[in-house]
Amino acid sequence: MAEADDDGPDLREERALPSNLRRDQPLVPVDGVAGRALMAVIAILTFLASISAGAAVLAARASEQWRGAISNEMTIQVRPESQRDIEADVARAVRMAQGLDGIASVRAVPKAESDKLLEPWLGTGLDLVELPVPRLIVLTLKSGASPDITRFGPELRKEVPGAILDDHRVWVRRLSAMAGTIIVSGFVIVLLVLTAAALAVAFATRGAMAGSRESVEVLHFVGADDDFIAREFQSRFIRLGLRGGAFGGVAAIFAIAILGLLASYWNTAPEAEQLQALFGAFEIGWAGYGAVFLVAIIVAAIAGLVSRITVRHYLRALT
Amino acid sequence: MVRFENVGLRYGMGPEVLKDINFSIAPRSFQYLTGPSGAGKTTLMRLILMALKPTRGLVDLFGQDASRLDGQTLTAFRRRMGVVFQDFRLLDHLTVYENVALPLRVIGKEEASYRAEVVELLRWVGLGERMHAVPAVLSGGEKQRAAIARALIARPELLLADEPTGNVDPGLGRRLLRLFMELQQLGTAVIIATHDLNLMDIYDAPRLVLADGHLHVDG
Numbered sequence: 001m002a003e004a005d006d007d008g009p010d011l012r013e014e015r016a017l018p019s020n021l022r023r024d025q026p027l028v029p030v031d032g033v034a035g036r037a038l039m040a041v042i043a044i045l046t047f048l049a050s051i052s053a054g055a056a057v058l059a060a061r062a063s064e065q066w067r068g069a070i071s072n073e074m075t076i077q078v079r080p081e082s083q084r085d086i087e088a089d090v091a092r093a094v095r096m097a098q099g100l101d102g103i104a105s106v107r108a109v110p111k112a113e114s115d116k117l118l119e120p121w122l123g124t125g126l127d128l129v130e131l132p133v134p135r136l137i138v139l140t141l142k143s144g145a146s147p148d149i150t151r152f153g154p155e156l157r158k159e160v161p162g163a164i165l166d167d168h169r170v171w172v173r174r175l176s177a178m179a180g181t182i183i184v185s186g187f188v189i190v191l192l193v194l195t196a197a198a199l200a201v202a203f204a205t206r207g208a209m210a211g212s213r214e215s216v217e218v219l220h221f222v223g224a225d226d227d228f229i230a231r232e233f234q235s236r237f238i239r240l241g242l243r244g245g246a247f248g249g250v251a252a253i254f255a256i257a258i259l260g261l262l263a264s265y266w267n268t269a270p271e272a273e274q275l276q277a278l279f280g281a282f283e284i285g286w287a288g289y290g291a292v293f294l295v296a297i298i299v300a301a302i303a304g305l306v307s308r309i310t311v312r313h314y315l316r317a318l319t
Numbered sequence: 320m321v322r323f324e325n326v327g328l329r330y331g332m333g334p335e336v337l338k339d340i341n342f343s344i345a346p347r348s349f350q351y352l353t354g355p356s357g358a359g360k361t362t363l364m365r366l367i368l369m370a371l372k373p374t375r376g377l378v379d380l381f382g383q384d385a386s387r388l389d390g391q392t393l394t395a396f397r398r399r400m401g402v403v404f405q406d407f408r409l410l411d412h413l414t415v416y417e418n419v420a421l422p423l424r425v426i427g428k429e430e431a432s433y434r435a436e437v438v439e440l441l442r443w444v445g446l447g448e449r450m451h452a453v454p455a456v457l458s459g460g461e462k463q464r465a466a467i468a469r470a471l472i473a474r475p476e477l478l479l480a481d482e483p484t485g486n487v488d489p490g491l492g493r494r495l496l497r498l499f500m501e502l503q504q505l506g507t508a509v510i511i512a513t514h515d516l517n518l519m520d521i522y523d524a525p526r527l528v529l530a531d532g533h534l535h536v537d538g
Contacts, residue, residue, distance in 0.1 A: 025412060025413055025414075027413070027424075028420075054397060091355070181363055186394075213410065215410050217408075218408045218410060218421075219368070219370060219421075219425060220370075220394075220397065221397060221402055221408075222368070222397075222421050222422040222425055222469070223394060223397050223398035223422055223425050223426060223473070224394070224425035225390065225391070225394040230424055
């Protein structure tokens with residue numbers, strides 16, 4: 001561009017170019033205390049959203065297990081009546097059930113097994129001979145079959161007056177409603193947390209823009225367009241979002257894994273069976289880990305998108 | 320290249336700080352913009368840079384009415400200008416090299432394509448050994464030279480320099496002035512805002528003199 005001057009440095013001196021010239025420094029600095037604080041906020045929000053998503057997946061899996069376990073079977077409960085022979089009633093009910101279409105197998109639960117079901121309430125070692133303990137018959141349905149229980153129920157009551165047919169529909173409905181509520185709540189919480197993350201990023205971007213106002217003006221003067229400046233901010237916030245999302249997501253996966261370990265440790269305790277019955281195995285599976293990963297990615301994407309929109313809005317106001 | 324017709328500017332409801340400004344800058348011309356401190360030299364430069372909008376009158380840039388420019392054209396016009404700010408406006412977190420390379424980086428040039436050019440210019444302005452330094456550790460003169468190098472690196476058609484020799488010793492001041500003259504000979508229109516009479520005496524050129532908000536042209 002120019003030649004050496006008498007009183008200037010010697011320009012004709014040929015020197016090799018430094019190899020480490022490029023530092024690839026971002027043009028808009030958003031690291032530092034504010035950046036780290038925002039990353040911590042994003043990590044915490046991602047953690048909460050991931051835990052909510054994990055809980056929803058856990059509830060969905062548990063509800064699937066419940067429904068799978070009870071919707072393909074029905075039970076007949078035969079209550080003892082003083083004038084009737086309960087064993088004969090059970091045998092009659094079993095025969096009638098075997099004649100019903102769509103039934104794969106019928107099993108009368110032996111008396112000893114029925115008595116055992118009462119042990120948690122009455123304790124062991126009691127003689128239950130005198131107690132009028134009902135007997136159970138378990139009917140396993142053929143897959144996809146729907147037996148005509150509206151006809152079978154009354155027929156059974158006519159033949160065996162003490163028999164009650166239970167197809168678990170009420171239970172399935174209640175459990176489905178409960179699981180549905182948990183899933184919807186989890187989804188709503190994830191949405192709320194993502195909204196909070198978006199707002200946090202919007203405020204942080206505005207703060208960063210206000211702090212970098214001079215830099216933004218210089219970038220304009222040296223020929224940067226709004227798109228370029230928005231991209232610079234966006235890439236910084238996407239990185240922050242990815243880092244925060246990764247920290248939060250990994251922490252959530254660890255938390256879920258630790259809870260799973262604790263749950264399997266508690267399996268040895270007497271209450272574990274009921275806990276297991278309610279929650280199923282404490283395991284979110286690949287779908288759960290996928291949901292956590294997705295939440296982290298969505299948080300990073302939101303960080304990038306919101307910062308871009310905020311910057312464009314700010315630049316429009318500036319010009 | 321630049322034409323002002325009856326331009327006036329006031330901030331808010333205050334008095335007019337610039338009144339009835341009329342002048343034009345021809346391509347490949349060289350002129351000083353002078354006047355006492357506070358006369359409005361920097362404000363006039365910001366009007367040329369379209370960082371401020373006049374409250375009245377016409378500002379014509381590169382043949383277009385500046386008040387009707389869209390964002391894209393504004394950016395394109397700014398890429399044809401180089402500016403040296405009085406307070407340097409270097410980005411504090413970037414090195415001298417990165418600051419000087421900024422105009423090329425923002426237009427998407429690959430770093431390998433301009434590295435040698437930037438280093439050559441830095442060596443020419445005496446910052447060859449300071450290219451890795453950040454502005455915070457530079458002296459006032461070094462910052463000024465870095466700011467000048469940044470304004471020149473993209474070979475602008477119009478160079479606006481606000482007190483470009485204010486922080487350098489007279490020797491370097493003369494060298495920088497010669498650099499601006501050389502640029503003009505290569506085709507750049509140069510406007511140097513200064514109140515340094517000694518500098519203006521070295522090279523005689525038209526003077527746009529601002530006083531009491533009015534502008535008149537000497538020479």
